[in-house]
Amino acid sequence: MLKIKAADKMVQVMAAWGIDNVYGLPGDSVDTTVEALYRHQDQIKFTQVRHEEVAALAASAHAKLTGRVGVCLSIGGPGAIHLLNGLYDAKMDHAPVVAIVGQVQSQLLNTGFFQEVDTPNLCADVAVYNKLVTSPATLPKLMDEAIRMAYKYQGVSVLTIPDDIPDHKIADNFQPTAGQFQLQRPQAQISEVDQALRMLQHAQKPLVLLGTGARHAQAAAREFVERYALPFIQTMPAKGIIADDHPNALGQIGKLGTKPAYEAMFNADLLILIGTDYPYAPYLNQHIPAIQIDWDPSKIGHRHNVALSLVADAQSALTLLNARGQVVNGRPFLAACQKNMRIWRSWMHDVQNKPHTGVLPSKMFAQLSKTAPKDVVWSVDVGTATSFGARFIDVQPTQKYTISAWLGTMGCALPGGIAAKSVWPQRLVYAICGDGAFAMVMQDFVTAVKYNLPMVVVVLNNKLLAFIEYEQQSAGQQNYAVDLAEIDFAKFAEACGGVGVNVTTDAEFAQALEKYQHPTKPVLINAAVYDEAPLPGKIVKDEAQGYLHFGFDYFKENFQMPKMPPFQEILRQFL
Numbered sequence: 360m361l362k363i364k365a366a367d368k369m370v371q372v373m374a375a376w377g378i379d380n381v382y383g384l385p386g387d388s389v390d391t392t393v394e395a396l397y398r399h400q401d402q403i404k405f406t407q408v409r410h411e412e413v414a415a416l417a418a419s420a421h422a423k424l425t426g427r428v429g430v431c432l433s434i435g436g437p438g439a440i441h442l443l444n445g446l447y448d449a450k451m452d453h454a455p456v457v458a459i460v461g462q463v464q465s466q467l468l469n470t471g472f473f474q475e476v477d478t479p480n481l482c483a484d485v486a487v488y489n490k491l492v493t494s495p496a497t498l499p500k501l502m503d504e505a506i507r508m509a510y511k512y513q514g515v516s517v518l519t520i521p522d523d524i525p526d527h528k529i530a531d532n533f534q535p536t537a538g539q540f541q542l543q544r545p546q547a548q549i550s551e552v553d554q555a556l557r558m559l560q561h562a563q564k565p566l567v568l569l570g571t572g573a574r575h576a577q578a579a580a581r582e583f584v585e586r587y588a589l590p591f592i593q594t595m596p597a598k599g600i601i602a603d604d605h606p607n608a609l610g611q612i613g614k615l616g617t618k619p620a621y622e623a624m625f626n627a628d629l630l631i632l633i634g635t636d637y638p639y640a641p642y643l644n645q646h647i648p649a650i651q652i653d654w655d656p657s658k659i660g661h662r663h664n665v666a667l668s669l670v671a672d673a674q675s676a677l678t679l680l681n682a683r684g685q686v687v688n689g690r691p692f693l694a695a696c697q698k699n700m701r702i703w704r705s706w707m708h709d710v711q712n713k714p715h716t717g718v719l720p721s722k723m724f725a726q727l728s729k730t731a732p733k734d735v736v737w738s739v740d741v742g743t744a745t746s747f748g749a750r751f752i753d754v755q756p757t758q759k760y761t762i763s764a765w766l767g768t769m770g771c772a773l774p775g776g777i778a779a780k781s782v783w784p785q786r787l788v789y790a791i792c793g794d795g796a797f798a799m800v801m802q803d804f805v806t807a808v809k810y811n812l813p814m815v816v817v818v819l820n821n822k823l824l825a826f827i828e829y830e831q832q833s834a835g836q837q838n839y840a841v842d843l844a845e846i847d848f849a850k851f852a853e854a855c856g857g858v859g860v861n862v863t864t865d866a867e868f869a870q871a872l873e874k875y876q877h878p879t880k881p882v883l884i885n886a887a888v889y890d891e892a893p894l895p896g897k898i899v900k901d902e903a904q905g906y907l908h909f910g911f912d913y914f915k916e917n918f919q920m921p922k923m924p925p926f927q928e929i930l931r932q933f934l
């Protein structure tokens with residue numbers, strides 16, 4: 360029987376599953392695995408990051424963008440602990456990720472050795488599959504299983520590998536199961552589809568809420584809303600499944616949503632939830648019946664009472680729904696929503712003309728949206744970038760949009776950009792972050808330089824945690840600890856070997872975008888932005904009361920009015 364090092368066989372298994380990139384940082388408890396990756400670098404690239412959190416966030420973004428498993432690697436102990444944030448991002452956004460975590464040598468296990476952390480225990484909550492490898496012969500099989508489980512459960516697999524194990528020789532007789540694996544996609548039943556069509560036929564004001572579960576069913580989703588003249592809302596991470604500027608689109612719903620979406624929701628008489636677990640209950644009309652399509656039976660009725668459930672893959676359900684119903688040529692509810700949306704769009708146009716200093720975020724995002732190529736990848740961070748991105752970027756089905764949607768971790772945009780550029784070197788990638796978010800991971804701008812990943816990073820620099828500033832105000836609290844010390848990010852980018860540009864006006868920003876449509880090095884545009892309020896599309900009563908409370912207390916303390924968004928903006932989004 361031929362013999363092979365366990366580490367080499369493990370890497371062969373990874374390659375058999377099509378893994379071509381590992382994001383990580385070497386170190387003493389993972390050295391033998393890294394050495395195997397060195398031997399197989401023609402098959403699997405190693406992207407060395409400067410902080411393990413970035414490795415895990417990049418692996419998570421890699422999986423969200425491509426649907427293929429993302430892999431990250433670190434030493435045990437501190438490295439594994441650093442990975443956790445990105446692993447939670449993958450868990451919560453249902454992204455298949457495998458984490459290879461080093462460990463002290465087998466004979467030192469459980470001796471309380473240097474950097475020995477009980478990683479299987481540490482990762483128990485984050486992982487769908489979580490094993491300590493105890494014998495070299497099982498290593499390839501456990502890697503195979505780890506990948507399979509990450510796909511099956513759309514979650515995180517963790518393998519903790521004591522560093523001596525991969526170095527042993529084992530019999531070379533393991534067959535990876537990659538060729539045999541197929542994700543189970545439950546098919547829709549005709550009887551349920553026909554029942555759904557009957558409900559749709561009787562409804563006057565049906566509304567679709569489309570989520571990420573329909574990402575692979577872009578064309579069928581579009582056909583569905585067009586065929587039955589349905590207005591639709593997309594969840595924020597589902598942006599662009601159908602073009603955000605489609606005539607039936609109402610944008611998002613929620614704090615970063617639109618007023619027409621909110622009004623449609625509370626005027627509708629039937630809600631059709633497709634591949635979504637949208638969490639914000641106050642924005643869902645609980646008084647109307649709902650049809651829910653989701654492939655996971657545990658998600659049925661999770662957020663809304665359901666009159667009819669289709670436990671099915673979105674593609675299968677939508678294909679049947681499109682095949683079996685009569686075309687609807689327009690409906691008054693759709694026309695009313697469209698009229699509302701035209702008014703909303705004109706307001707959003709006005710907003711971009713408000714008096715300001717520096718670069719106006721609403722205008723800069725609209726400019727990004729207008730000038731981006733058809734195949735751009737948007738990697739957007741958490742903070743006000745999330746709000747302006749949702750509202751002002753019209754994502755197209757040919758583009759990609761990634762964010763930390765459920766964990767909402769700051770610092771996700773740069774790792775997302777690194778992943779996007781690694782997967783698609785030819786596509787333009789925008790990583791858009793606030794100054795607070797970028798500073799959490801900024802050391803890895805140099806990773807983009809090192810691996811020649813010429814993305815464009817846009818930093819909205821307002822020296823503020825602006826999202827929190829407005830959150831405090833809308834809760835009626837005084838602003839505290841939201842100011843940030845200034846960093847010259849352009850200088851920093853240059854120090855890393857990239858291109859750094861400072862822009863202080865809308866015109867300079869537009870010029871920088873134009874200049875760097877085809878960057879040859881990573882570019883960082885450090886934009887001195889105006890502190891523009893990311894107002895909710897529909898300001899609800901509690902928020903209005905919060906702002907009033909904040910304004911009143913501010914006046915009492917400072918004897919002057921606080922800086923507030925234009926009254927017209929507040930009023931029309933409140934009424």
Ligand code: FAD
Pocket residue numbers: 451452453569570571572573593594595596597611612613614615616633634635636637638652653654655658671672673674741742745763764765766767768
């Ligand atoms: P998920 O929650 O991931 O749900 C996907 C569903 O699809 C799951 O139930 C899954 O079982 C199902 N599914 C998967 N594959 C299939 C398939 N093949 N067929 C059928 N079903 C399938 N979001 C908003 O929409 N509005 C907001 O205002 C908003 N504000 C936010 C603010 C911040 C600062 C941040 C960070 C995030 C915000 N989000 C907002 C995102 C929000 O937290 C949720 O992550 C998001 O709404 C969930 O979107 P989803 O339902 O599409 O995805």
